[in-house]
Amino acid sequence: MVQLLRRPAPGLAALAVKIELVVAEQVWELRAGEACLAALVRDVRGFAGV
Structure with missing residues (x-):
């Protein structure tokens, strides 16, 4: 699970x-x-653009 959480979310649903x-x-x-x-x-x- 830790590896999953450390990876970037590809979209808002994943976030x-x-x-x-x-x-x-x-x-x-x-x-x-x-x-x-x-x-x-x-x-x-990243999703917020800041």
Whole structure:
């Protein structure tokens, strides 16, 4: 799951799935959780154009 969350989301639907996984699996508690959340932020910024 960590590898999936670290990969870029190809679209908004995939981003929504990633957010659901982050919450369901409480990713912030995983060893690699910080990197997963950083990848999520990159996805959001990429789609927002910032």
